[in-house]
Amino acid sequence: MSSEQDRDIIICRCEDITEREVRECIRRHGLTTVDEVRKILRAGMGLCQGKTCSALVRRILAEETGKKAEDIGLPSARQPAKPVEFGIFLQEGDR
Numbered sequence: 001m002s003s004e005q006d007r008d009i010i011i012c013r014c015e016d017i018t019e020r021e022v023r024e025c026i027r028r029h030g031l032t033t034v035d036e037v038r039k040i041l042r043a044g045m046g047l048c049q050g051k052t053c054s055a056l057v058r059r060i061l062a063e064e065t066g067k068k069a070e071d072i073g074l075p076s077a078r079q080p081a082k083p084v085e086f087g088i089f090l091q092e093g094d095r
């Protein structure tokens, strides 16, 4: 992906994680999926939920494991969450 000098570039802007950290984590723990990288480094757990960094992590995983990026699974997705007032769960007439 890049030269040794460029490895300090930020891959996950939300969690401030560099390419070097991602590569070292993959090598140290023998990671093979984007979800594994997410669980250990938090890359993909930031505000954008990995919209920006998941593809980059996937590409780095492909390089580090010698697989094609298409063979690296996509990260698991969560439904968007939004705070709601507790009263929304009350039945009509409970108030």
Ligand code: FES
Residues within 6 Å of the ligand: 011, 012, 013, 014, 015, 043, 044, 045, 046, 047, 048, 049, 050, 051, 052, 053, 054
């Ligand atoms: S850039 Fe990684 S979670 Fe947003």
